[in-house]
Amino acid sequence: MPRIGIVTDSTSSLSPTDAEREGIAVVPLQVIIGAETYTEGVDVTADMIAEALASFVPVSTSRPTPDDFLAVYERLAAEGAEAIVSVHLSAKMSGTLDSAVLASKQASVPVTCIDSMQVGIATGFAAGRAATARDAGEDAIGVAEAAQRAGESSTVLLYVDTLEYLKRGGRVGAAAALIGSALAVKPILTITDGLVVPLERVRTQAKALARLEALAVEKATACEQGFDVGVQHLASPTVATAVAERLAGALGLESVGVDEVGASIGAHVGPGMISVTVTPR
Template sequence: MGVKIITDSTSYIPKELIEKYDISVISLSIAIENDTFREVDMNNEEFYKKMDKSDTIPISSQPSVDEIYKVFEKHVKENNDIVGIFISSKMSGTFSTACLVKNMILENYPESKIEILDSKSASMQLAFAVITAAKVAYDGNALGEVVQAVQKNQERSRILFAPDTLKYLKKGGRIGGASALIGSLLQIKPILTVVEGKVEVLHKVRAKKRAIQTMLNILFEDVKKYGFGEVTILHINCQETAKKMLDMVKKRFGMKVKICDISPVIGIHVGPGAFGIAYYTKDELKTRV
């Protein structure tokens, strides 16, 4: 008996960590033109090429009740407790569906222990919370301690990104407070973040180079104030930009930094050419925007 961690495919956790910590990943899906794919089965490079050529923006969909139920039931039958951590409830219905499934499981298995957590984010910020939970569970800690570790990580993490255009966020309805930028973006490169699960504007600059430096300055200042935890560079089809950011972070901190493609379900709302960083600090971040 132990604590098993369940998340969704927008966390984009490396395969080796999924296997090491036995993390269950439930896939969202994407419909593009006449085809529907599970996100976990997609090749990112091929998907974004197809997206570029398509006349319509793809549509994402959450996992079904049945898909989530089967994963939950498997762990419950093995006498495990469950901590589920999912994409922001303001970005997807996955969290709400997981809560519904939790109640269904409790009706059939009243002795089971399940906690469902809203990550209030996605991509690597979600991944940081999931990996934190998995490590704590792997060390044999109880459900309450796993939940507490996730909550502490959420208080210390931040994601910053700059889309090449806001049209994807606007069309997908994920733009939140960034909507004020629509119509005034001819020469503006917005730096966005996620606050309480919604996309918000952090800064507005006028060049890609300035956007990169502004993001890194925020990271450097946060680390100076709150200590260094971990950082990952994010991008969609702009490897050179990601490599440049990686080199600047490595030069500053002298440690290993990862580069991660932004996964398709998030990518269809952010759009090709987006780049950013996700990180967490040693101590709680006091300022979000």
């Protein structure tokens, strides 16, 4: 069975420890704050993003270049990989997948690029599924299919204090219908067909978070063979931890993981964002 390398990008929210343990290479995005360019996972934090956004300093992101991906693909090949599966955030939100595809055409080993149709930890769960399939002895096709299934079956639920940051970055998709009334409602969003779209509207943060939790529990309990669940936030650790504790209680789990989103996602969602991701096993 050929050795299979697995690659993802830094929007997947994999910690260096988790990525190393799972044998997943992570290609970082660039984050631009004002006139300075930073590398996600190296010299920029989500707290820096939150502070910049609160101070009205321009923040944007830039995808990795094809050369960035090619360098990682060739390193994995030199280390013995005979095939590579590269799992990335939705192509409708970023050109990252396009860069991966361009690099795959120059790689010295076969590379299969997967559009997870998701973002954040949902992409991380998809890459993790690929690693599990590889370790179980699946070939490159089986590994790629495992990642694709995980992305397609994942549910991402997001609460944001305001849609303004998603609007600025052009990531709001069909949720633009909510912009006009954003001050009057607290939107619950989801990812559908690779885009951020509105799911429900409620009047207060408390009601929004309660509904977010109820929807997540509904999705998780419908997973007949188990699930992975995670909570993410930007500059709201106390709220996120409370959401995770309530989810754990409702789902009968010892705990639910809580992570701050990476800088590249934080640049588009803004401070106060809370998300819950459920991925069936």
